[in-house]
Amino acid sequence: MELNTVKYENGELYILDTTKLPSSLEYVKMNNVEDCFNAIRALKVRGAPAIGVAAAYALVLSSKVARKTSFQEFYEDFRKDKEYLAKSRPTAVNLFWALDRIDAKVIENKDRSISEICKLIEREADLIKQEDIMMCRKIGEHGLTLLKDGMGILTHCNAGVLATSKYGTAVAPIYLAKERGMNIKVFADETRPLLQGARLTAYELYHSGVDVTLICDNMAATVMKNKWVQAVFVGCDRVAANGDTANKIGTYNLAVLAKYHNIPFYVLGPTSTIDMNIPDGSAIPIEERDKKEIIFGFGCQTAPEDVNVYNPAFDVTPNELITGIVTEKGIIKPPFKENLKKLFNE
Numbered sequence: 001m002e003l004n005t006v007k008y009e010n011g012e013l014y015i016l017d018t019t020k021l022p023s024s025l026e027y028v029k030m031n032n033v034e035d036c037f038n039a040i041r042a043l044k045v046r047g048a049p050a051i052g053v054a055a056a057y058a059l060v061l062s063s064k065v066a067r068k069t070s071f072q073e074f075y076e077d078f079r080k081d082k083e084y085l086a087k088s089r090p091t092a093v094n095l096f097w098a099l100d101r102i103d104a105k106v107i108e109n110k111d112r113s114i115s116e117i118c119k120l121i122e123r124e125a126d127l128i129k130q131e132d133i134m135m136c137r138k139i140g141e142h143g144l145t146l147l148k149d150g151m152g153i154l155t156h157c158n159a160g161v162l163a164t165s166k167y168g169t170a171v172a173p174i175y176l177a178k179e180r181g182m183n184i185k186v187f188a189d190e191t192r193p194l195l196q197g198a199r200l201t202a203y204e205l206y207h208s209g210v211d212v213t214l215i216c217d218n219m220a221a222t223v224m225k226n227k228w229v230q231a232v233f234v235g236c237d238r239v240a241a242n243g244d245t246a247n248k249i250g251t252y253n254l255a256v257l258a259k260y261h262n263i264p265f266y267v268l269g270p271t272s273t274i275d276m277n278i279p280d281g282s283a284i285p286i287e288e289r290d291k292k293e294i295i296f297g298f299g300c301q302t303a304p305e306d307v308n309v310y311n312p313a314f315d316v317t318p319n320e321l322i323t324g325i326v327t328e329k330g331i332i333k334p335p336f337k338e339n340l341k342k343l344f345n346e
């Protein structure tokens with residue numbers, strides 16, 4: 001099954017609306033920057049790498065309607081849209097990384113004609129998408145070295161094809177293992193409140209013929225105690241310079257459980273998700289979402305409408321609970337502060 005989270009074809013931008021899964025597979029056309037902002041905010045396109053790719057193409061749409069009489073006017077319009085898009089979601093650093101990368105390309109080429117700059121913006125967005133595919137493949141290859149035939153892996157949220165341009169991050173090694181005829185048994189947390197594990201991870205793994213078992217989030221301890229999983233693989237939205245990692249709410253719980261059960265806990269993500277400007281997890285902005293996501297969780301009311309709700313979309317796993325960070329450049333081991341610094345200085 002070919003799933004393409006962000007599709008740019010013949011000058012038109014489409015995103016796969018993941019909020020409609022698993023019941024229907026629908027691509028929606030993005031007509032302007034506002035459509036892209038709303039799609040990111042509403043989680044139609046979600047997952048750190050896919051958000052970055054969508055934001056890059058949103059700037060392609062922006063460049064098409066920006067004023068073109070002078071570079072200054074063009075850049076003013078471009079910056080306005082860039083700043084607007086940066087407000088769509090706060091946690092996944094790939095959003096800001098992609099926006100800044102396109103911005104840098106524009107500035108670097110400010111002496112060229114505006115039509116040339118527009119082509120360069122489009123080319124940079126294409127590159128971001130192609131590189132995402134390559135990085136995910138490499139993450140898969142490095143992650144594969146941690147797998148043995150017959151192993152059980154627990155994963156949380158969706159860090160698969162539906163969160164990236166291909167393969168995924170946490171799920172990439174599992175696809176590569178499948179390609180090589182290995183049998184890996186995946187346990188997927190359903191991931192309350194928005195059920196990305198059930199709606200997306202179980203969906204894409206099931207349709208790819210991977211042996212996947214869906215569990216509710218509160219079953220992970222039992223699965224570990226039963227010795228059904230030998231490692232935990234999760235994605236990431238932002239990794240701080242010391243290795244503290246923000247990922248979907250509930251990831252931290254899993255890391256604590258894994259430590260107790262002596263199970264290795266791996267974070268998998270591209271280096272574009274590592275934010276060396278943030279010294280530790282306490283500085284990572286954590287998105288809080290609408291209480292309705294919890295009160296009307298399953299399409300019907302499941303709690304008193306006016307009850308107080310706390311709904312953070314992410315949590316931060318302290319680096320001491322992480323066994324390794326699998327990137328496209330290899331597996332980073334503790335001490336993360338030193339080893340991440342080395343990686344970025346290379």
Ligand code: MRU
Nearest residue numbers: 046047048159163169235236248
């Ligand atoms: O709120 P979401 O669905 O965007 O959260 C996504 C996650 O937490 C993923 O695990 C993370 O972005 C990594 S995706 C490769």
